[in-house]
Amino acid sequence: MGKVMVITSGKGGVGKTTTTANLGTGLAALGQKVCLVDTDIGLRNLDVVLGLENRIVYDLLDVLEGRCELRKALIRDKQYGERLVLIPAAQTREKDEVDPDQMLELVEQLKEEYDFVILDSPAGIEHGFKNAISGADMAILITTPEVSAVRDADRVVGLLESAGLHDPQVIINRLRPDMVRKGDMMDISDVDDILRIPILGVVPDDEHIIVSTNRGEPVVNDKKSKAGQAYRNIARRLLGEEIPFMDLQERNLMGWFRKVLS
Amino acid sequence: MSQELCSIKGSREGLVITISDASQFSEVIGSLDRQLAASQSFFMGASAKVFLRVGSLTSEQLDQLEQLIAGYGMHLDREPPSFYSSISPTTPVQDSPKREEDNTILVRRTIRSGQRLHYDGNVVVMGDVNAGAEVVCTGDIVVLGSLRGVAHAGAEGRLDATVFAFRLEPTQLRIAHLISRAPDEKVPLPEGPEIARIVENTIQLSIYNH
Numbered sequence: 001m002g003k004v005m006v007i008t009s010g011k012g013g014v015g016k017t018t019t020t021a022n023l024g025t026g027l028a029a030l031g032q033k034v035c036l037v038d039t040d041i042g043l044r045n046l047d048v049v050l051g052l053e054n055r056i057v058y059d060l061l062d063v064l065e066g067r068c069e070l071r072k073a074l075i076r077d078k079q080y081g082e083r084l085v086l087i088p089a090a091q092t093r094e095k096d097e098v099d100p101d102q103m104l105e106l107v108e109q110l111k112e113e114y115d116f117v118i119l120d121s122p123a124g125i126e127h128g129f130k131n132a133i134s135g136a137d138m139a140i141l142i143t144t145p146e147v148s149a150v151r152d153a154d155r156v157v158g159l160l161e162s163a164g165l166h167d168p169q170v171i172i173n174r175l176r177p178d179m180v181r182k183g184d185m186m187d188i189s190d191v192d193d194i195l196r197i198p199i200l201g202v203v204p205d206d207e208h209i210i211v212s213t214n215r216g217e218p219v220v221n222d223k224k225s226k227a228g229q230a231y232r233n234i235a236r237r238l239l240g241e242e243i244p245f246m247d248l249q250e251r252n253l254m255g256w257f258r259k260v261l262s
Numbered sequence: 263m264s265q266e267l268c269s270i271k272g273s274r275e276g277l278v279i280t281i282s283d284a285s286q287f288s289e290v291i292g293s294l295d296r297q298l299a300a301s302q303s304f305f306m307g308a309s310a311k312v313f314l315r316v317g318s319l320t321s322e323q324l325d326q327l328e329q330l331i332a333g334y335g336m337h338l339d340r341e342p343p344s345f346y347s348s349i350s351p352t353t354p355v356q357d358s359p360k361r362e363e364d365n366t367i368l369v370r371r372t373i374r375s376g377q378r379l380h381y382d383g384n385v386v387v388m389g390d391v392n393a394g395a396e397v398v399c400t401g402d403i404v405v406l407g408s409l410r411g412v413a414h415a416g417a418e419g420r421l422d423a424t425v426f427a428f429r430l431e432p433t434q435l436r437i438a439h440l441i442s443r444a445p446d447e448k449v450p451l452p453e454g455p456e457i458a459r460i461v462e463n464t465i466q467l468s469i470y471n472h
Contacts (some may be wrong), residue, residue, distance in 0.1 A: 055283050089396075096351075115398060151375050151394055152270060152375075154374045154375040154392050154393075155374060155375040155376040155394065156396065157374055158375065158376055159376070161371075161374075162304070162306070193408070194392060194393075196389075196390070230305035
């Protein structure tokens with residue numbers, strides 16, 4: 001029996017889809033069988049981030065409404081094939097057409113076959129969010145170190161608890177160590193003070209992400225990228241390994257000077 | 263809140279749904295539905311009694327009420343609340359604070375953004391009250407953690423109500439009819455616990471030393 005994780009945030013644009021793509025790819029690279037489900041109906045883009053858009057024939061709604069067999073809607077990843085598959089969101093339909101029971105049934109079926117089923121939730125806390133969390137055994141919250149994103153994450157923790165999803169974990173995304181050091185950005189402990197839930201990882205802000213998103217190749221495969229390293233670490237933590245948090249300080253001459261002087 | 267035809271409060275006997283005028287039953291049902299929907303599943307599994315300020319309900323109306331709250335995971339206790347019937351709704355509790363008789367609820371979790379806690383009595387939170395959360399009660403509020411949200415103590419007019427927190431940094435603080443808010447600029451916080459109370463008709467914060 002696999003694990004079902006929902007990736008959610010409340011606030012939009014904090015990196016749910018990027019995280020889903022990278023954790024899925026990272027887990028597949030570690031030999032796990034992973035199924036990604038894009039539940040953001042009407043605004044699909046997980047397929048784009050994975051570079052699989054041109055292979056879509058059937059989507060999540062086709063599966064839920066029985067218009068195609070589950071097997072036919074699974075899109076195999078370019079690199080990992082059967083080990084990493086995607087069920088894309090429907091692009092054209094209204095999201096109110098999905099109901100939580102149908103999602104639950106689908107997820108039950110998927111976790112027989114896959115080690116990880118990762119549900120990419122839409123932003124917001126309405127119908128689509130409720131569909132996405134139904135059937136999940138665990139939740140991963142994404143937040144950026146901004147007051148508004150943390151506030152929304154806090155709200156979502158409360159909603160997850162009332163939906164029976166206890167012990168969510170958080171990934172702090174797009175941290176900028178230079179700004180934290182100057183006191184211009186919330187740091188990890190500020191976020192932790194408010195949310196008080198385990199931190200699964202901290203992903204630094206990284207230009208490689210934009211490049212890789214546009215190319216449709218998850219940054220987790222990029223050995224030179226710090227964000228990629230952070231995602232690889234998170235994937236290994238999900239498998240129960242103890243990986244210490246990365247040192248996000250810069251490694252250039254100025255950084256070295258500062259270290260010597262401090 | 264005072265405009266609503268009904269309110270949901272915690273009491274010694276569990277939840278009490280207070281209906282101000284039973285003759286406007288359909289509006290009461292509408293108002294109750296809105297409040298329950300807004301509270302999400304906060305009341306899940308709770309049992310509730312009904313207290314009528316004016317008028318009475320037929321058994322069909324009670325059935326309808328029972329169905330509505332059952333939809334939010336609550337069940338109806340048809341026994342009238344004994345404790346409530348003795349309080350006249352028009353008398354402010356202000357000058358007869360019998361503290362030893364008050365209810366106190368212990369909340370063993372953090373109250374998060376979007377969650378609201380209303381209680382008839384004192385509230386003790388073992389956790390934080392985060393920004394965006396709201397605690398309103400008729401008695402004192404004690405937060406064994408950080409208070410960052412909105413707190414209203416003595417909500418029915420009790421002037422001697424207090425708000426205590428290990429770290430008192432609320433968005434807004436209300437005691438009885440007075441309101442104060444956090445200053446717009448950042449001010450350094452004292453490290454230790456603080457208590458807020460009314461002194462000369464304003465809310466004052468002071469370092470708590472026993």
